[in-house]
Amino acid sequence: MESKWRKAKGALGLCVFVPRTSDDSPRSLEAAGRFSDVSSPSSVSRNSDFRPLMPTTPIPSSSGLRRSKYGSGSLKRTCAICLATMTPGHGLAIFTAECSHSFHFQCIASNVKHGSQTCPVCRAKWKEVPFQVPSSDLNEKARINPLDWPQDDAWMTVLRRLPPPRPDSHRHIASSPLQAPEPSLFNDDDLLDIQPQLAERISSSSDDLDKNSNRTMELKTYPEVSAVSRLTSLDSFNVLIHLKAPVASSGQSIGRGQADMPATSLTSRAPVDLVTVLDVSGSMAGTKLALLKRAMGFVIQNLGPSDRLSVIAFSSTARRLFPLRLMTDAGRQQALQAVNSLISNGGTNIAAGLRKAAKVMEDRREKSPVGSIILLSDGQDTYTASAPIGSQSRPDYQSLLPSSVGNAGYKIPVHAFGFGTDHDAASMHSISETSGGTFSFIEAEGVIQDAFAQCIGGLLSVVVQELLVEMECVHPALHLCSVKSGSYPSHVINDARTGYIDVGDLYADEERDFLLSVNVPAVGESSDMTSLVKVRCVYKDPVTKERLTLVGDEVRIQRPQIAGQSVVSIEVDRQQNRLQAADAMAGARAAAEHGDLTGAVSILEGCRRALAETASARAGDRLCVALDAELREMRERMASRRVYETSGRAYVLSGLSSHSWQRATTRGDSTESTSLVQAYQTPTMVDMVTKSHSMLFGRPTPEPLIRRSRSIQVRPQPR
Known part of the structure; x- marks a missing residue:
């Protein structure tokens, strides 16, 4: 029965x-x-x-x-x-x-x-x-x-x-009747103080940091040469400012899952508010969307319980699928469910996705110390469809980005990822450059998880915020001729006697190099030394909220009666090579955009020949070797108009983004030629990428990458 x-x-x-x-x-x-x-x-x-x-x-x-x-x-x-x-x-x-x-x-x-x-x-x-x-x-x-x-x-x-599908169901992301309507105000973010005993953890973390002598930045300065004759005056004399961020604290939970994360380490780094803006247009169907979901799963699993995540999907329109939630066990499961619910259809309206991300950031009730947006797209932005044919003007993405955070006015960076060979590289680069983020070119589909891993490896290791580098001339006859700071805003004031550079955030172990150009006057017989400039840094510790000041030594040069043969500082020469290569990349890109691929290749080859004659190249400097390999790769990607349109433009723009911000980006398909240009990759980025490798299709964990110092000499590759 x-x-x-x-x-x-x-x-x-x-x-x-x-x-x-x-x-x-x-x-x-x-x-x-x-x-x-x-x-x-x-x-x-x-x-x-x-x-x-x-x-x-x-x-x-x-x-x-x-x-x-x-x-x-x-x-x-x-x-x-x-x-x-x-x-x-x-x-x-x-x-x-x-x-x-x-x-x-x-x-x-x-x-x-x-x-x-x-x-x-x-x-x-x-x-x-x-x-x-x-x-x-x-x-x-x-x-x-x-x-x-x-x-x-x-x-x-x-x-x-x-129910039977509606005829217009493919036109909007929110067409499903099972989806709840979005609120008019995105102020439903999780509160930051809901974790038990959070104050005690912060206090304990601050005490641990106070005992750590490595939490202080490193500041060094290098004159171009150590001695200049007393009777000689120079109109342009280079001074290098070298900065290095503190190392990651021993308790920092970089690349660790929540299960093995001790409670005392939850606040040993700055919590992150991360908004991911994901392209789910029709071109993302199949393998692309599956790989995107897997990459997002990796991001979700590696965020800590103090981090918050929001997910936005866009095609012809945009929709917030997941509000700003703490990545606790429950929040992580909900985020995974939201990501796995993604379906692909429609066009590519990047502007709609950015507006939604800006709204999430601006409407949130509370703000974590670190805020960032990740944008991924594989198609042409329909926001520019109304622009005149052949027009070089780009849309005003500045108006679409979130407003500044806090009183210091620092932006929320948008780290853009161009996926595949048909994305709008110019728009994606414009968005990242305007916001203070980086642009990465993901050429091979299987690299997307590694690209995300490298990005969050940095975001989860912010140790310096609101960094301001100040320079002041010491000798009364000196003035600042120029400040070469890449994409970082710089200002010269007080009759060119003082200046400063807005740097913003630094990841653990990250390095920055800036070149100043000053005049050197002739001096009297009694002067054996000339003081040029003094430099200091002012920044905030994101964990303790403490304002710190680091003062460097005055930059001085010897003034003998007759100077011997001048030996150029290898550190200064290395950075001059980097800036020269970046200028050549920008010039080659401008020529290629005007249809002059022959001229573009000529610019790149001329730069390679010039770099080969420098002191650092003859010494086998690793950065110089990497620059040569990068220029050679760009030349190959300008072999024809078709090659440049499909991969050359995105590769060059990603390289420019990396050098202008001095921050690692993903470039191309991560082959050996492109992996050489990882002078900006930090140890925490390397650790996170290594972890990503161990999870891809069950591959075994490769040997950890060893990040060498920029001063280590290696044998140059044959050109």
Whole structure:
């Protein structure tokens, strides 16, 4: 005789796998109440005994991803949404879809609630989706539960057949009826002080930092030469300012999962507010979207419980899928569900995505010490569609970016990632340059997770904020001729006697080099030394909020009667080479944009020849070798108009972004030729990229990359 449970599931029309037992007692019914597997009725055949047979043939995957080397068995043991283990009989329902992929019912029901109607693994479209409704909302309880079989007091779990698609459903991200409307004000961010004993943790962290002598920045200055004759006057004499940020503290949770993170380390670094703006246009369908979801999963898993994340998706329009949430266990699971609900359709309106991100940043009730936006797109920006054909003007992205943070007026950087060979590299570079962020070129699809890993490896290690470098001439006859600071704003005031550079944030172990140019006057017979300039740095510790000042030694040069042969400082020569190479890249790009690829190649080759004659190149300096390799790679990507349009422009712009901000960017397909240009990569970036390697398709962890000092000499490569 059939049990009450089997009659109940028959009345509901659900196919629920319940192992047959010899005892259909009330105790066994209660145990069966938390069922272990749920399938769509349309995907399973039933015999007269209502016993489930083998599922129908699964729909082939449309993502193009290769099967994991661990086989399908590992996929069945792990929920693709929350990444937790699925074990029947542990009180968690397991949903098996028509395509044969299984998930925790709680996870997939929440995924559907966010608007997804396809399998997160193979992208197969489902005819029926799981969803949850409160039992109090079921008016016809007697019909739903006619036999009074055991149920959860809070929720009823059912299947819902999807309505036929609307004709215009492909036009908007928010077309799904299962998505809730967005609020008019994005002030629903998680509060920063909800963690227990947060004040005690901050106090303990501050005490630990006070005992750490490495939390102070390093400031060094180098004159171009050590001696200039007394009777000689120079109109342009270079002085190098070298800065190095403090190292990451020993308790810093860089690249560590939450599970092994001690409570005392949660505040040993500056918490981050991160908004990801993701392109889900039609061109992202298949493998691209699958890889983007995997990369976002890596980001989510490596954010700490003090960090907050918001997810925005854009195509023809934009929608906030996930508000600014703390990445606790619950927040992390919700973020993973929101990301896995992404579907691709429509056009590419980057402007709409940026406006939404700016609104999230501006409407938030509280602000974490570090704020940043990650923007990824693989297509041309439709925001520029109305521009005249052939026009070189770019849209005013400044008006789309979030307003400045705090009283110091520092911007929220947008780190832009151009994905593939058809993205709008000029617009993406303009956005990052305007906001103070970097532009990366992801040429190979499989590099996207490494690119994100390198970026968050830096964002999760900010140790210096609101850095201001001040310069002042000491000798009364001196004045500042120029300040070469790349994209960092610089100002010269007081009759060119003083100046300063706005640097902003620095990651742990990050270095910055700035070249000043001053005049050197002739002096009298009694002067053996001439003081040129003095430099100091003012910055804020993002953890302790303390304002710190670092004063460097005065830059002095000897003034002998007759100076011997001048030996140029290798440090100054190295930075002159970097600036010369950056100028050549900018000139070559300008020539290429005007159709003169021959002239562009000539500029690059001329720079290579000039660098080869410098002192640092003859000494085999690593940075000079890397610059030569980069210039050679750019020359090859300007071989034809087609090559330049598909990859050359993005590669050059990514290189310019890296050199102007002196910060690591992803370039091309990360081959050996491009990996040489990682002089700006910090140890925390290297650690995070190494961790990404260990998670990609189950590959073993490679040997950690060793970041060499810029002063180490290596053998130059043949040109």
